[in-house]
Amino acid sequence: MKNNEPMKKILLVGNPNVGKSVVFSRLTGVHVVASNYSGTTVEYTKGIMRIGTERVEVLDIPGTYTLTPDSKAEQVAAEMINNFKEEDGNIFVNVIDSTNLERNLALTTELIKKNIPLVICLNMWDEANHTGVKIDAEKLEQILGVPVVPTTGITGEGIKHLVSHFDKAKLSSFSFKDKWKAIGEIIEEVQELKHRHHTFAERLGDASIHHFWGIPIALIILYAAFTIIRFIGESLIAYVMEPLFNNLWAPVMMKLSVLLGSDGVIHNIIIGKLVDGQIDFVESLGLLTTGFFVPIGMVLPYIIGFYFILSFLEDSGYLPRLGVLVDNMMHKLGIHGLAIVPMLLGLGCNVPGAMAARILETKRERFIASTMMAIAVPCFAQLAMVVGLVGKHGALALSMVFGTLFIVWVLLGFFLNKIMKGESPEIFIEIPPYRLPSFRVLMKKLWMRVFSFIKEAIPFMLLGVLFMNILYALHIIDFIGKITEPIITGILGLPREAVGALIVGFLRKDVAIGMLSPLNMNMGQLVIASVVLTMYFPCIATFTVLLKELGIKDMLKSSAIMVFATLLVGGIMNIFI
């Protein structure tokens, strides 16, 4: 290939939840998160694949039903399709859910009009076979005049065949007047449906959105989910992390501590302060002690548990059903049921949560959902630390923290819905069939998410600990503490030193919670500090994404609400606790 020639491009286009991201991963080896519901992909991803000796760029874009978008994610897709130029070698690969051929062909007819060479990928071929849908791919190829290749992305079947057809991409010879009439005629010719009885999965599907059984089933699922997360987290801590840190890492650190003279500025930055002559991984606050122990020893085990369960729920297809069940309640808060998706993702990490708000249709909904999440949904890293520290004071203290946050979440949505102009649109979504998640795919997704946690968390954590040590050494924290005393102590009832945690909270909220540990606060103060640290401001990573998603003006509004709500809630709690 000549270097000055632009690379050929392949755009993967299709309806939501047809498996584009899975096909993309198969083609490029680049792993992107794929789930069993509409709107997992809210941004495009680029990847490179080799065809023979040639390098080709492949683009995975959000799914869309039409080229006239009605959510921000669909807008990304429509813009990319409309701006895709007919240059040498650029092609569309239209990924179709074979179990839903008729509906998927609507987008195909729109793509045909774009006059860009096209290949059709009949994905989910095995599922179509199992559910009694028989499609004559050859006949479809004849009618449309473009290559049609059956594939099963999840197992990789047919992918090689698909690749070998990329250079056979053609402009379609199909012409029509009435879109739906034309599609109807195609379906008549190429598709055969076998009647079959309700499968177990379908019965289960119907029960989980039943007007009576739906809610009890949801409660059982959520209870089971949190029990499993706790089990995974606690087991990993007790059997892996604690032995590792106590028996292996601690002796090494103690030797290093002696080597560094057991005290002094350098020692305090690297090892931290010794507690009773020993390293305390939570309270020492050194780079190599607390800086590693918090993310790996305390947070990671729960992150693994959480993402295992979330990924399972995503791939099974339960989330949109949960959205339908809570739709009624969520409408009172100015958002519809599907907003449960950004909230749940935000519980893992606020960054993907803020991105996922793109699946909501209006700016109003996106603002309400993002603000609610940024203020009242703690990320799991922070949550794990709260459980670790506040949990020592018993279940009551924990329920005070999370109960308060939940009440704030509800009231915030309620008031924003009352204050803001307009009305939120009703829910209108596709409910995917239940699928048993593949263990291999699940593990890969879990690894991707855990890896990205490690990659993001550790540098920020070390930076946070370093930053704080420097501020302490220069007495800057004392200084800021004195200035802010009227607020920190006066309104919130916290010791002046807590201001250090609030400063570090901009970088990492989990390490900030950890910093509360040496302050010898009573239970009430710990509860207030945990709530305040969740609410007052998002961490810098979340802030950056929110700024991009909402724009400066709305982000300023959102930030003002955060500060006001924090002082109000913290102040009220200080009076009552």
Add this chain to the structure above:
Amino acid sequence: MRDKLLNKRHKHHFQQHHGQKNIHDIKNGESTKIKDIIGGRQFINKAESLGIRKGVQITKVSSQILHGPVTVKVGQTQIALGHRMANKIIVE
């Protein structure tokens, strides 16, 4: 402004078709044909893109209490839609 106009138009349509059978008037598990879809262009487009259009067989799967969303099945697809939206899908 545009929203207000649209809302007015919806109301107008709604009154015009009052008395006709819509999705709420059939039982869970019951199947029938869609006679008409009333509403703005945007709503009709979205409905069509999900497979909900005139002449198509539709089955009601479930409905949530207190004016919650309704779930229907069209072809192989299940779709959840808001209570007021369901008003606008006229069936035989």
